Amino acid sequence: MGIDNLLLGFQVAFTPFNLFIAVIGILLGTIIGVLPGLGGANGVAILLPLTFTMPPTSAIILLTSIYWGALFGGAITSILFNIPGEPWSVATTFDGYPMAKQGQSGQALTAAFTSSFVGAFFSIVLITFFAPLLAEVALKFGPPEFFAIQFLTFSSFVGLGGGNPLKSLASILIGFILSTVGLDIVTGQLRLTFGFTDLMKGFDFIVAVIGLFGIGEILLSVEEGLQFQGAKTGMNMRVVLDTWKILPRYYRTFVRGAFIGFWMGFKPGGATPASFMSYAFAKRFSKHPERFGKGEIEGIVAPETAAHAAGVAAILPMITLGIPGSPTAAVMLGGLIIWGLQPGPMLFVDNPDFVWGLIASMYTGNVIGVIMVLLFVPFFASILRIPFAILTPLIIVICAVGSYAVHNSMIDIWYMLIFGVLGYVFKKLDYPLAPLVLALVLGDLSENALRQSLIMSQGSLAIFFTRPIAGAITAVAIFFFVLPIITPWWRRLKGSPASASQTPLH
Amino acid sequence: MRVADLVTAGLLMLLGGVVIYDAARLGIGWGIEGPRSGFFPFWLAALLVVIGAAVCVQALLWGSRHPFVTRERFLPVLKVLVPLAGFIVLTDPPGPWPGLGLYVAAGIYLGFYMRWVGRHDWRAVVALSIAVPVITFLIFETWFLVPMPKGPVETWLGY
Numbered sequence: 001m002g003i004d005n006l007l008l009g010f011q012v013a014f015t016p017f018n019l020f021i022a023v024i025g026i027l028l029g030t031i032i033g034v035l036p037g038l039g040g041a042n043g044v045a046i047l048l049p050l051t052f053t054m055p056p057t058s059a060i061i062l063l064t065s066i067y068w069g070a071l072f073g074g075a076i077t078s079i080l081f082n083i084p085g086e087p088w089s090v091a092t093t094f095d096g097y098p099m100a101k102q103g104q105s106g107q108a109l110t111a112a113f114t115s116s117f118v119g120a121f122f123s124i125v126l127i128t129f130f131a132p133l134l135a136e137v138a139l140k141f142g143p144p145e146f147f148a149i150q151f152l153t154f155s156s157f158v159g160l161g162g163g164n165p166l167k168s169l170a171s172i173l174i175g176f177i178l179s180t181v182g183l184d185i186v187t188g189q190l191r192l193t194f195g196f197t198d199l200m201k202g203f204d205f206i207v208a209v210i211g212l213f214g215i216g217e218i219l220l221s222v223e224e225g226l227q228f229q230g231a232k233t234g235m236n237m238r239v240v241l242d243t244w245k246i247l248p249r250y251y252r253t254f255v256r257g258a259f260i261g262f263w264m265g266f267k268p269g270g271a272t273p274a275s276f277m278s279y280a281f282a283k284r285f286s287k288h289p290e291r292f293g294k295g296e297i298e299g300i301v302a303p304e305t306a307a308h309a310a311g312v313a314a315i316l317p318m319i320t321l322g323i324p325g326s327p328t329a330a331v332m333l334g335g336l337i338i339w340g341l342q343p344g345p346m347l348f349v350d351n352p353d354f355v356w357g358l359i360a361s362m363y364t365g366n367v368i369g370v371i372m373v374l375l376f377v378p379f380f381a382s383i384l385r386i387p388f389a390i391l392t393p394l395i396i397v398i399c400a401v402g403s404y405a406v407h408n409s410m411i412d413i414w415y416m417l418i419f420g421v422l423g424y425v426f427k428k429l430d431y432p433l434a435p436l437v438l439a440l441v442l443g444d445l446s447e448n449a450l451r452q453s454l455i456m457s458q459g460s461l462a463i464f465f466t467r468p469i470a471g472a473i474t475a476v477a478i479f480f481f482v483l484p485i486i487t488p489w490w491r492r493l494k495g496s497p498a499s500a501s502q503t504p505l506h
Numbered sequence: 507m508r509v510a511d512l513v514t515a516g517l518l519m520l521l522g523g524v525v526i527y528d529a530a531r532l533g534i535g536w537g538i539e540g541p542r543s544g545f546f547p548f549w550l551a552a553l554l555v556v557i558g559a560a561v562c563v564q565a566l567l568w569g570s571r572h573p574f575v576t577r578e579r580f581l582p583v584l585k586v587l588v589p590l591a592g593f594i595v596l597t598d599p600p601g602p603w604p605g606l607g608l609y610v611a612a613g614i615y616l617g618f619y620m621r622w623v624g625r626h627d628w629r630a631v632v633a634l635s636i637a638v639p640v641i642t643f644l645i646f647e648t649w650f651l652v653p654m655p656k657g658p659v660e661t662w663l664g665y
Contacts, residue, residue, distance in 0.1 A: 050650045166560050170518060173554040177525055180547045189543045192528050215590075222582040223575065389624020390616075394638065396590055397612045400597075401642060404608065405652045410598045417590060424583070428574065429511055447546045455540040 006128060009356030012057055013364050021058050022361060025065025026369045030376075032066065033073020034383050038395055039086050040070035040311075041327035041437070042213040045206045046402030048335050056339040057357040063335060064315070064358065065365045067328050068120070071311050072373045073380065075112035075304060080105060080381050088271040088307040091279040095292060095299030102295050105232060106239035109377055111300045114247055115254065117370040119305035122258035123265065123312035124362045131348075131359065134320040138345035143452035144463050146321075148473035150446045151464075152480070153323055156267045157435040159480030167431045175436040178203045179443020186451065198411050205334055205440040207403045209327065211416040212433045214399040216423020218392060223424075235377045243297075250301050253282045257302050261309025266317050266325050271310035278306030312362065319355055320345055322445065327434045330441040508569030512562055519558035525551035589619055598655045607657030609639040 012018065032043030044063050051059035074089035079096035092112060099108040141149075158168045181192045182202030193199040257278040264270035264277065282302035283292045292299045314325030315332075322344030324330035336343045347355050373380070403416040423433060439446075457463035465471045525547050532544030575583075593615035598605035605611070617635035620626045646652045647665070656665060 049652055050646075053651065164564075166557055166564065170554065170557045170561065173550050173557065174518070174521075176550050177521070177547060177554065180550075184543045186539065187537070187543045189532055191532060191543055191547060192525060194528070219583050219586060222586050223579050225579070225582065387624055387626070389620050389626060390634065392586060392623075393589075393616045393619040396586075396593070397616065397638070397642070400593070400612075401608065401646060401654060404654060405646070408653060410594075410600075410655065413594050413597070417587075417594065420590075421587070425510070425514065429507070429514055431514075450546065451540050459536055459541075 005132070005352060005356045006360060008353065009358070009360030010363075012353055012357030013061065013360035018058055018061050018357075018361065019364065019368075021062050022065045022365045022368050023372070025062045026069040026072075026365065026372050029066035029069020029071075030073040030076075030369075030373060030380050031069075031383060033070035033086070034076055034380050035391065035395060038398075039074075039213055039217070039328075040067050041209050041331055042217075042399075043070055044328055044331045044335075045209040046214075046398060048206055048331065048338070049402065049405035051335065052338065056336075056341055056351075057354050059335065059339055060332065060354070060358050061361040061365070063332050064361060065369070067311070067332075068362075068365050068369045070328075071120075071308055072113060072116060072369055075116060076109065076373070076377060076380055077384065079108045079112060079300075081384055088275045088303070088310070090272070091275045091303035092300055092307075094279065094303075095294070095296050098293070098295035099297070099300070103232075104295065106235045107243045107297060108300055109235060110240045110243040110374070111247060111297050112304045113370050113373050114244065115257070115301045115304035116308040117366055118254050119258050119261050119307070119309035120312045120366045121363075122305075123262050123309040124359070124366065126262055127312065127316050127362070128359055131316055131320050131355075134316070135345040135348040138321050139349075141321075141345070141469070142467075143449045143456065144467050144470040145473065147446065147449035147453050148464055148470040148477065149321055149323055150442055150449065152473050152477040153267075153317075153442070154435060154439065155477040155480035156270075157432065157438075159483035160264075160267065160270075160273060163432050164430050165484035167429070168435055171426070171431050171433065171436040172439045175439025176443050176446070178208070178436075179205075179440045180447070185444075186448070201407065201409075203415065203440065204406050204412065205437060206331065206406045207412045207415045208419050208440055209331055209437055210399050210403050211419025212423035212426075212437065213327070215396065215416060215420025216427055216433070218395060219420060219424040220427055222388075222392065235374070240374060246297065247301070250298050252285070253278075253298055253301050254305050256281055256285075257305030258309045261306035261311075262313045264306070265310025265313030271307050271314070271326060274310040275303035275307040278302040315358075315362070318343065319347060319358065324438065324441065327437045330438050334441055507572050507574055508565050510574035511565035511569055515558045515561040515565065518561075519555050522551040522555035522558060526555070585623055589615060589622075605655060605657055607660055608654040609643050610657055610659050612642065613639040 028047065029040070029043060032038040033040065038046075044066050047066060048063070051062055054062070070086070074084065074086040075092055075096070077083045078089040078092040079100050082093050082097040084090040084093050096108045096112065099105065154172050157172065158165045177192075179202070182190070182200055184191050190200060260278045260281070261271075261274045264274035279299060279302045282298050283289045286292065286296075286298060288296070311326065314329045316325070318324045318329040318333050322333065324333045333343050341347065341351060341354065399416060400413050403412045404410070406412055426433060453463050454460075463470070464474045529544030529548035529551060532547075533542035534544040534548040535542060593611050596606050596611035596614060597608045606614075613635040616638055617631045620631045620634065621628070646654060
């Protein structure tokens, strides 16, 4: 049954229009990934209004292609400019930039793109097999199970996010509080509006994403006075082929990175820790750990494979459970709702052409993506050579256009500005932004799941523990919440300062 | 950093207090149709107040004494923020006054920033401040049919 569905999906993904959409998406996505202040989540958010008039399958193909492109673009800036475009590209700079400085940027880029492709492909294959199974299980879920999963989602930010657990929790709470502003659909009451009509519509997560990630990032980068002094790309067919001859030697690193990426990735916020973990493991198992950080090609393979496997895996919970695994997936989930689709397991029953078209387009999109970036790296790298005084206002205008387009309202551009300042301050004070956005997106769903669960149990929280599936998930979630408290104790008990998985996650 | 941490945590606690106030008005208990409107916000806000207090304690005990931002590093930030606010006001000022529309405002904003911060050549400034709005207009207004705020210039051109 799986193969038939996948073939159906390929029929959707292989139409000329959808292939064209994928090419455009990858192109835009890579540009977005290269530009400072525009990342995957933000780029998808800005372009979301353009998809309102498209058929949903083409729309999701456009958005996912932008996502793949942005993932590839992050590697370009990390290697050539030593600027990680996304947090999960940080580990790529460790060996990528030294290689570029030694005149081996062609090899470094080829290794990065190839690893990204391998990692992504591995995850896509797993998604193809696991998504229908997971969706089938999820069909039996009731409100308590869904709430438990959402609880787990947020607990993993606190327990595995690697930042300050209190501040992660604060970000989650702020996101949820912002999501309650406006009309309460269940009771018809206005909440937290204090008589202001502008607040009745509430806060749109798209505007929040554009402000927090876009404007906030720009403010940070002008404060740090970033100068873009890039290395030469040095790409040609020979370099690509020669690098491909060396890469199979690192098959163990590929496999390990892909597994780490997939495993971490379908939990939220997983891509960044996955890339660091994969890097740490590669270094530990290498015969020449001393070469890491000085331009070792394996030091690019490891984080890139894991980061892309994780980035793709983030789609799995989005389509099967209706829970996004990353901010970008969260924006896509918002898109699904806008296009009139119900995210979650029912998608596989009601809209098989959409789901399988999406899965098939992940194969085509990544193949198109790796070919395009290999061919056009010099073009993408040249974007960063545009003077900063032109790039900054240009990106801001694009952000403003994207914010306005969501509801055709001016207030959203002001919100964008406020969220931008908030993003700048929060980033400096180490409040993570991803959980805030996810909470804002999932707010209504979580609250409804909680309310329905409590109605089922007549007000008793025990329902989250007594139902077997919900109970197991809740138990894991509570474990994640207390993880930051027990970890120091555990370490003292074992007497070891840090293990491979606990190397700095930031 | 410590002061900024304390101020932020204080503001979060204040936000929590405001939310609790409104939640109490809406009712935080059990209504006819299950938990009332204030139930969810109340518990979120209560937890936020507790977390805010904990962050304060953390900052007081272990907070770093580095300044949040130095004056010379904050200047470029302001140079982005102030023209951005100006751009929004030019597009459509709050209140009854008419604005110039997004496209014209974007052109002025882009040109101003290029000249002021980048000290670019006047020819480049003029060329880009015309080209960028025109391209944006073609993509959004004519291709994807997404309307942006418009002003007298667009009316004069017949849009």
